[in-house]
Amino acid sequence: MLNRRNFLTAAIGVAAAGGLAACAKKEESGSTSTSGDGGSKAITLGFSQVGSESGWRSANTDSVKSAAKEAGYRLQFSDAQQKQENQISAIRSFISQKVDVIAFSPVVVTGWDAVLKEAKAAKIPVVLTDRSVETSDESLYVTLVGSDFTDEGRRAAKILEKVLEKAGHKGPVKIAQLEGTTGAAPAIERAKGFKEVMEADHKDDWKVVVSQTGDFTRAGGKQVMAAFLQSNPDINVLYAHNDDMAIGAIQSIEAAGKKPGKDILIVSVDGVKDGFVAMSEGKINAIVECNPLLGPQLMEVVQKVKNGETVERWIKTKESDFMQDQAKDALPTRKY
Amino acid sequence: MTTTSRWRALTHHHLFWPVAVLVVLLLVNVPFTPDFFSIKMTDGHLYGSLVSIVLFGSPLILVAVGMTLVIATGGIDLSVGAVVAITGALACSYISDQADQSALAGVLLAMGLGLLAAVVCGLWNGFLVARMGIQPIIATLIIMVAGRGVAQLITDGQIITINSEPYKLIGGGYWLTLPFSIFVVAVVVAVTVVLTRRTALGLLVESVGGNAEASRLVGIRSRRIKIMVYVFCALCAGIAGLMISSNTSAADGNNAGLWIELDAILAVVIGGTSLLGGRFSIGGTVVGALVIQTLTTTIYTIGVPTQTNLVFKAVVVIIVCLLQSPKFRAKVFSARLGAKSGAQGGGSPSAPAPAGTTAAATEAAPKMEVS
Numbered sequence: 001m002l003n004r005r006n007f008l009t010a011a012i013g014v015a016a017a018g019g020l021a022a023c024a025k026k027e028e029s030g031s032t033s034t035s036g037d038g039g040s041k042a043i044t045l046g047f048s049q050v051g052s053e054s055g056w057r058s059a060n061t062d063s064v065k066s067a068a069k070e071a072g073y074r075l076q077f078s079d080a081q082q083k084q085e086n087q088i089s090a091i092r093s094f095i096s097q098k099v100d101v102i103a104f105s106p107v108v109v110t111g112w113d114a115v116l117k118e119a120k121a122a123k124i125p126v127v128l129t130d131r132s133v134e135t136s137d138e139s140l141y142v143t144l145v146g147s148d149f150t151d152e153g154r155r156a157a158k159i160l161e162k163v164l165e166k167a168g169h170k171g172p173v174k175i176a177q178l179e180g181t182t183g184a185a186p187a188i189e190r191a192k193g194f195k196e197v198m199e200a201d202h203k204d205d206w207k208v209v210v211s212q213t214g215d216f217t218r219a220g221g222k223q224v225m226a227a228f229l230q231s232n233p234d235i236n237v238l239y240a241h242n243d244d245m246a247i248g249a250i251q252s253i254e255a256a257g258k259k260p261g262k263d264i265l266i267v268s269v270d271g272v273k274d275g276f277v278a279m280s281e282g283k284i285n286a287i288v289e290c291n292p293l294l295g296p297q298l299m300e301v302v303q304k305v306k307n308g309e310t311v312e313r314w315i316k317t318k319e320s321d322f323m324q325d326q327a328k329d330a331l332p333t334r335k336y
Numbered sequence: 337m338t339t340t341s342r343w344r345a346l347t348h349h350h351l352f353w354p355v356a357v358l359v360v361l362l363l364v365n366v367p368f369t370p371d372f373f374s375i376k377m378t379d380g381h382l383y384g385s386l387v388s389i390v391l392f393g394s395p396l397i398l399v400a401v402g403m404t405l406v407i408a409t410g411g412i413d414l415s416v417g418a419v420v421a422i423t424g425a426l427a428c429s430y431i432s433d434q435a436d437q438s439a440l441a442g443v444l445l446a447m448g449l450g451l452l453a454a455v456v457c458g459l460w461n462g463f464l465v466a467r468m469g470i471q472p473i474i475a476t477l478i479i480m481v482a483g484r485g486v487a488q489l490i491t492d493g494q495i496i497t498i499n500s501e502p503y504k505l506i507g508g509g510y511w512l513t514l515p516f517s518i519f520v521v522a523v524v525v526a527v528t529v530v531l532t533r534r535t536a537l538g539l540l541v542e543s544v545g546g547n548a549e550a551s552r553l554v555g556i557r558s559r560r561i562k563i564m565v566y567v568f569c570a571l572c573a574g575i576a577g578l579m580i581s582s583n584t585s586a587a588d589g590n591n592a593g594l595w596i597e598l599d600a601i602l603a604v605v606i607g608g609t610s611l612l613g614g615r616f617s618i619g620g621t622v623v624g625a626l627v628i629q630t631l632t633t634t635i636y637t638i639g640v641p642t643q644t645n646l647v648f649k650a651v652v653v654i655i656v657c658l659l660q661s662p663k664f665r666a667k668v669f670s671a672r673l674g675a676k677s678g679a680q681g682g683g684s685p686s687a688p689a690p691a692g693t694t695a696a697a698t699e700a701a702p703k704m705e706v707s
Contacts, residue, residue, distance in 0.1 A: 057493075058493055058494070179642055182642050182643060182645070210636075210639060211642065212635075212636050212642055212645075213642045213645070215591070217588060217591040218495070218584040218586055218588065219580060219583065219584050219588070219591070219592070220591075222583065222584055223392050223632070223636075224636050226388045226392070227385075227388070227633050227636030227637050228636065228637075230369050230372070230384070230385045230388070230637060231368055231369045231636070231637035231638075231639075244495065247584075247586075248584055251508070251584065251585075255378075255379075255383065256378065256383060257378035257379050257383065274495070274497050277497075
């Protein structure tokens with residue numbers, strides 16, 4: 001009796017918790033909403049998003065929605081809440097609704113063969129956005145619209161050359177690197193691209209003296225940088241794999257009595273609003289953009305795919321690099 | 337003779353091994369950071385590795401102190417990380433809505449709101465555990481899972497950046513040249529120690545942890561004690577949440593206090609508090625939390641490659657836990673001392689072993705009744 005009562009209360013508790021968790025995502029909870037002008041000839045696009053886990057991701061979602069509206073497409077939008085099974089069932093429902101094109105950002109890399117084969121059998125082309133998948137059959141998707149993280153690393157190294165030149169830096173360059181979450185694709189590839197350029201062009205004068213993960217968070221960046229400044233007080237450049245870690249590191253640099261952007265030159269990746277704020281204050285020297293606003297590009301690709309044109313296997317997101325003098329002008333246009 | 341007996345008394349002190357590990361960890365840093373122990377003045381405040389360790393370790397100390405009392409009652413609180421996120425999110429989102437973010441009244445109100453939310457979480461945990469008889473690990477799992485969702489709901493999934501000088505003080509500011517968080521930690525630890533060791537409260541907590549049913553039968557209101565410790569634990573987590581968000585002047589619903597519950601439990605265990613409940617050591621917990629923070633700093637300074645971070649951490653934690661185990665110490669040290677003084681070495685393992693079994697036995701009784 002007692003056992004059952006306990007079980008019941010536990011069940012109610014868990015249900016309540018589930019309700020709370022669902023609240024958090026209620027904005028887009030699994031529902032499929034339709035937007036667009038609904039004209040008879042309009043292209044119908046089924047889009048399955050990963051979830052809404054970060055500011056970058058919500059900017060990505062907004063961009064896709066507004067670009068679809070602008071292009072006059074009917075958009076079937078579905079939020080997978082970070083679960084592959086939600087995404088697979090969303091894609092199945094797109095197939096049964098006979099949408100013209102399916103686009104999605106895969107939650108994970110593997111396990112898509114079955115559902116993608118169903119889409120192929122129904123002759124619906126599939127476009128990946130932001131992230132890629134591993135499949136046995138390359139014909140299962142048409143193209144990937146997304147960023148090239150390795151190239152972001154290369155661009156970071158290239159822009160560091162400019163930053164050093166502008167600052168009139170002489171002598172050895174001692175770099176501290178704040179890595180992203182260990183094992184995450186952007187962390188691995190941003191480090192790889194940077195290293196490539198460094199070893200090719202600056203084998204003698206540049207050196208990464210310390211490198212450690214800051215988990216892509218401000219608190220991580222702050223704590224790791226505080227330790228770096230103790231063990232290697234002669235660091236003069238910081239390369240952060242995202243803006244948030246750079247923002248955290250800036251606070252530690254200031255606490256150590258040094259000037260971020262002057263005593264220690266800072267290059268970071270992403271281009272979120274707070275990053276631009278820090279850059280306009282002169283605390284970050286350059287930002288390599290990783291653009292979530294790929295909506296317009298996606299719509300272009302969808303149009304081409306629908307018309308039966310051939311497109312490249314990987315359409316890289318349009319991204320720019322920003323130096324300090326561009327920060328003030330760019331700041332008001334940053335949406336995320 | 338007197339020196340050896342003194343040495344024995346010292347090594348048998350419950351804080352000896354945690355402190356020894358802490359000292360060794362600190363010394364390991366010296367070859368890599370020559371001026372590791374040096375502290376200098378920068379911009380009107382003290383600056384150095386030791387200051388950083390205490391500053392970044394403050395939230396963990398607070399959470400671990402709260403966790404100690406919960407564990408002493410034989411419970412566990414997995415929700416502290418989520419409470420950290422909720423408190424920071426509420427306080428920062430309130431401040432970001434103010435016209436003047438640096439107005440003291442607004443900041444105090446924001447902090448009050450955050451702490452109130454933390455207390456509500458604690459009451460909920462205590463209610464489920466003490467009134468409903470749900471296993472603590474399940475009861476607190478609810479807020480651990482759902483709480484982060486609530487925090488993201490408050491922040492709208494974004495990182496809220498604020499610019500408020502008074503708010504910055506609590507977790508990132510300095511007072512009398514020292515990080516302000518040190519004073520907060522000192523006050524909380526002092527109040528806890530006085531309440532639990534100068535009044536009967538600590539004894540009551542331990543008796544509830546030893547045997548809740550027997551405590552109730554002798555007239556201790558064990559339910560009330562349990563609810564109280566969960567509220568206290570959540571309040572500590574709430575203060576830690578204010579500190580963490582204040583430290584970076586931003587609330588990150590996704591990452592603030594992520595996995596801090598596990599670090600806190602580890603700190604409690606390193607400090608010599610038994611997970612079975614019934615006895616606790618606040619001093620041990622503070623040392624345990626400092627060990628964990630020093631370990632983290634050590635990893636950053638000695639240049640352990642990122643991929644092997646966790647392996648390094650695991651090895652150190654395993655060593656610390658083995659050193660903490662009386663059985664392991666008895667085996668290793670009696671084997672070494674065996675030739676010199678077999679009687680002494682052989683004597684020590686017999687003492688702690690039965691204590692361990694009785695603790696397990698007394699704990700087994702209430703557990704069976706609940707499940």
